[in-house]
Amino acid sequence: MTDLVPGNAGVPGGPGGRRRDAFGARGSGDTSGFGGLVPPVATLESSSRPFGDDAADSVYDTLERVFPELGDAVERVVFAYGELTIHVRRERLLEVARTLRDDPGLRFELLSSSSGVDYPDDLTGRRLHTVVHLTSMTHRRRLRVEVSVPDADPHLPSLTSVWPTADWHERETYDLFGIVYDGHPGLARIMMPDDWVGHPQRKDYPLGGIAVEYKGAQIPPPDTRRSYS
Structure with missing residues (x-):
């Protein structure tokens, strides 16, 4: 406004x-x-337990009980704005995913979305994040699982063997962020041409000035666009 x-x-x-x-x-x-706007200060701390939300407390309590090695698999857990996010180490991602899907007290049967985020100043040094949104239709709950990888080694296990709906979500994230999902049945670009250089949704990708071949036009860089003030 x-x-x-x-x-x-x-x-x-x-x-x-x-x-x-x-x-x-x-x-x-x-x-x-x-x-x-002033961005909030980033931290790597977990939220205090209990979270103050019955569903979130129940999900994490159940996960701790049925997955004894959870302390080694989870880097931190954050409850904010009514949503629970579990930050999982990539080496343990598939184990945690299968537990979330199969345990009767959890039953997150549906992967509703999986996307990428680029945090160039991430405090862990792992700038590329995959954010997975899960839904339990049995218990009518939602959960977010987040995994981060460094730009120098952007590999993590594909979740298609656990939730087939991850297929095209992972292809899009691979295309636009450059995260490589090992074990994906057909990892290839889905938005950009096969020979496109770079990953357009990374924060260091140049804005504008890119030829639009199908129209023979060019997108001007942001600092040369019209100002409305």
Whole structure:
């Protein structure tokens, strides 16, 4: 949201008036107003137990009971905004996944989505993350599982052997982020041409200036685009 402060004529945005963007952004040319937002400080701490949510407490208590080596498999567990996220080491991903799917007290039968995230300043040094959203239709619960890998070794096990719905989700993440899912039955680009160089959703990928071959046009870099302020 953007406010126009009245100018000399008493008209918003009139002579002598000025622009006041949302969230305190001023004079940035950012029409979204998000320039004044301050990102939270990143931490690697787990949330305190109990989480204060019956479903989240039940899921993690059950997982601890049926998976005795959970302390070695999970780096941290975070409960925020009503959602439980388990950060799993890639070496133990398949073991944890099968337990989440098969144990009667968990029964996360459906992988509803799997996507990638790039955190160049990740405190662990592992910038590439896979975020998996699971649904238990039996218990009507949701769970997020997150795994991170370094750019120098972007490999992790494919979840297609546990949840077949991971198939095209992993192909898209491989294409756009460069995460390699070992054991995937047909890992190949799904969005970009086979000979495309780079992975467009990484934070260090150049914005604009890329030829659009099917139209013979070119996307201009962001700093040369029109400003609306």
